[in-house]
Amino acid sequence: MSLLTTNYLTPTGREEAWRFTPLKRLKGLHDATAVIGDRQSLQTIAQLPAGVSFTHENLDPLAPSDDLIIGRIRAASSAVSHLSIASKVEVGQPIFLGRTSGALDTAELSRVRISLGAHAVATVVLENTGDTVLAEDLEISLAPGSNLKFITVQEFDSKSVYAARHHAVIDRDAQFQSITITLGGDVVRILPTVEFVAPGGSAELFGVYFATTGQFFEHRIHIDHLVPHAKSRVNFKGALAGQDAHTVWIGDVFIGSNAEGTDTYELNRNLLLTDGARADSVPNLEIETGQIVGAGHASTTGRFDDEQLFYLMSRGISLADARRLVIRGFFHEIITIVGIDSIEDRLMNRIDSELEKVGV
Amino acid sequence: MSRLEIRNLAVSVNTDAGEIEILKGVDLTIESGEIHAIMGPNGSGKSTLAYSIAGHPKYKIVSGSVTLDGRDLLQMSVDERARAGLFLAMQYPVEVPGVSVSNFLRTAATALRGEAPKLRTWASEVKDAMAALNMDPAFATRNVNEGFSGGEKKRHEIMQLELLKPKIAILDETDSGLDVDALRIVAQGVNRAKEMNNLGVVLITHYTRILRYIKPDFVHVFANGRIVEEGGAELADELEAKGYADYVSK
Numbered sequence A: 001m002s003l004l005t006t007n008y009l010t011p012t013g014r015e016e017a018w019r020f021t022p023l024k025r026l027k028g029l030h031d032a033t034a035v036i037g038d039r040q041s042l043q044t045i046a047q048l049p050a051g052v053s054f055t056h057e058n059l060d061p062l063a064p065s066d067d068l069i070i071g072r073i074r075a076a077s078s079a080v081s082h083l084s085i086a087s088k089v090e091v092g093q094p095i096f097l098g099r100t101s102g103a104l105d106t107a108e109l110s111r112v113r114i115s116l117g118a119h120a121v122a123t124v125v126l127e128n129t130g131d132t133v134l135a136e137d138l139e140i141s142l143a144p145g146s147n148l149k150f151i152t153v154q155e156f157d158s159k160s161v162y163a164a165r166h167h168a169v170i171d172r173d174a175q176f177q178s179i180t181i182t183l184g185g186d187v188v189r190i191l192p193t194v195e196f197v198a199p200g201g202s203a204e205l206f207g208v209y210f211a212t213t214g215q216f217f218e219h220r221i222h223i224d225h226l227v228p229h230a231k232s233r234v235n236f237k238g239a240l241a242g243q244d245a246h247t248v249w250i251g252d253v254f255i256g257s258n259a260e261g262t263d264t265y266e267l268n269r270n271l272l273l274t275d276g277a278r279a280d281s282v283p284n285l286e287i288e289t290g291q292i293v294g295a296g297h298a299s300t301t302g303r304f305d306d307e308q309l310f311y312l313m314s315r316g317i318s319l320a321d322a323r324r325l326v327i328r329g330f331f332h333e334i335i336t337i338v339g340i341d342s343i344e345d346r347l348m349n350r351i352d353s354e355l356e357k358v359g360v
Numbered sequence B: 001m002s003r004l005e006i007r008n009l010a011v012s013v014n015t016d017a018g019e020i021e022i023l024k025g026v027d028l029t030i031e032s033g034e035i036h037a038i039m040g041p042n043g044s045g046k047s048t049l050a051y052s053i054a055g056h057p058k059y060k061i062v063s064g065s066v067t068l069d070g071r072d073l074l075q076m077s078v079d080e081r082a083r084a085g086l087f088l089a090m091q092y093p094v095e096v097p098g099v100s101v102s103n104f105l106r107t108a109a110t111a112l113r114g115e116a117p118k119l120r121t122w123a124s125e126v127k128d129a130m131a132a133l134n135m136d137p138a139f140a141t142r143n144v145n146e147g148f149s150g151g152e153k154k155r156h157e158i159m160q161l162e163l164l165k166p167k168i169a170i171l172d173e174t175d176s177g178l179d180v181d182a183l184r185i186v187a188q189g190v191n192r193a194k195e196m197n198n199l200g201v202v203l204i205t206h207y208t209r210i211l212r213y214i215k216p217d218f219v220h221v222f223a224n225g226r227i228v229e230e231g232g233a234e235l236a237d238e239l240e241a242k243g244y245a246d247y248v249s250k
C-alpha cells in the first residue's frame, strides 16, 4: 500500500504548531517516511452492554483538521473503529477500550469514532499500553443532551511514539468531560480539541502528565467557541523529573463574534522536580465579543515547596515520603475525577514508581 | 526524663542584603514536665529560635549546640529531630494541597512509631484526638490546613501534639488568633499532653492570657536575638504592665 500522500507539507519545525516537537523522534509519522503496518489495534476489553456497539466501518471525518498527520491518516484510510452508544442509553459501568498489539518497525494509522446518541450517558476509558508507533484521528460526537466522560491513559512503553488528535464535537446541551493522562512513551503529542456546534454545551478537559528523563509529552489544546452560551474548563497538571524531560502545554481558546455568553477558564500547573527538565506552557485566549460570562487563564511552573516539605518532615516523615505525599497531592485533584478506584490506584502507584526511577 | 539543651546558639539568615545574624547566643534548658514561656517583641527572633531547633533549611547555624537527651539535634535532618522527640507547633501552619489530614496523620504516626498503627485502634485514636480539640470529624477528609481558619489551624497543631506524643514541644504563638473558647480548649490539650506524656513545653507568646490556663514554671524575656531576663510567672504580669522598653534599650 502506498504510504502517505504527499499533498501535505512536511513540517520543518519552524511552524507554530510544530515548534516544540522533536520531529526527528516521530519515527517518520510527520514526513511520510514511516512504513505503515497493517493493524487495527483498538479492541473492546469486555462484553459491551446493551445499546452499545463497536464496529469497523467507513466514515467521513466529523470535522476538518489542519494537522498534517491527521490529514495523512485520513488520506490513507476511511476505515474507522466506531464505538457507538445509542440514544437515551445510560451505561452505568465504564466501557473499556484498549490496544492489544503494537510494533516499533511499522506505524499504525488509526481512525476512531466515539458517538453518543441524543441523551445517552456513558464513561469510556481508552488505555494505551505497549510499544508502538501510532498516529490516531479520534473523533467524538456528542448528540444533543448526551453526556460523556472520556478517560485516556497513555501508559506506553519507553520507545513508543503517539501522535493524535482527540476532537470532540459538542451539540446542544451536551456535556463532555475528558481526562487525558500521559505517563509513558518516548514522544507523545496529543491535540485535545473541542468545538461547540450548538448552544448550551459544556466541555471540561482535565489532564495529568509526568515526563521523566528524555521523554517528550505535548498537549496542544484548542477550544472553539463559535456558538453562544457554551462553557469550557481546562485544567492540566504536569510534573517533570530528570535530564531532558520536556513537556509542552498549549491552551488555545477562541471565542468568536457570535459566542456571547461564553464562559471559559484554563489552567496549567507544572512541577519541576529536578534540574535539566523543561516545561513550556502557553495559554492563549482570543476574544471577538465582549458579551461573555468570563474568560481567563493561568499558568504556573514551580518547584517543590520547601515549606510544605518542612512541615511534613517536622512530623517525622522522611524526605522521600514527604515528596511522595506532595506529588500525590499535586495530582490528586485531577486523578480523583477519574472516579474508578482501580485506575486511580494504578496511576498513583505508577507516579510513585516514576519518582523512584529518577531517584527524586 | 528528657532534656533539651540549647547552648550559646547563634543563627543567621541569608538575605538580599547579605547574611544577617538573628540569634546572638541563646542559652536555654527545658526538661520533661516543665513549661517555659518565652515573651519578646516582634522581630526579636523567637520564631527563628523555634525553626532553627526544628531544622528549617532557611536558617544557618553560626555557632552553639542543641542537644536532646545528649544527642546532637543540629546534625539531624528535620524528620530525624521529630523522631528524636521534638515537635514544633507553627506560628503559620502550612497548607499541603491534595494531602488529606487522615493520610498525613497516619504517615506521620507510622514514621514516628516505626510501624503503621493498627487500623482498628487508629481510627478511634484520631477520632478521639479530634473530639478533644473540638474539631469536626470532617476535618479528617480535608486537605492539610487548606482553607482552615487561623484558629482551626492552631487546633490542628495541638491535635497533632496529642496524637504524636513528642517529648519536647515548641509552641510558636499557638494562642494567637484563638477565640476565648478555643484558647481554653487548646490550653487543655497542652496540659493533657504534659500530664499524660510528661511533655516539656516552650511556649512562645505575646499574651499573658494563655498563661492563666497553662502555668509557666519559667518566663524568659527574649530581645535582640537572646534571652535577656528570666523569672517566674510573675515576670509575665510585669511585662504586660510595662512592655519591653527596658529590655530593648539594654
Ligand SMILES: Nc1ncnc2c1ncn2[C@@H]1O[C@H](COP(=O)(O)OP(=O)(O)OP(=O)(O)O)[C@@H](O)[C@H]1O
Binding pocket: B013, B014, B015, B016, B022, B040, B041, B042, B043, B044, B045, B046, B047, B048, B049, B091
Ligand atoms: N529572609 C529574611 N530577610 C530579612 N530578614 C529576615 C529574614 N528572615 C527573618 N528575618 C528577620 O529576622 C528577625 C526575627 O524574625 P522572627 O520571625 O524570628 O521574629 P519573632 O520574634 O518570631 O517575631 P514575631 O513576634 O513578630 O513573630 C526579624 O527582624 C525578621 O525580619
Ligand SMILES: [Mg+2]
Binding pocket: B046, B047, B048, B091, B172, B173
Ligand atoms: Mg514569630
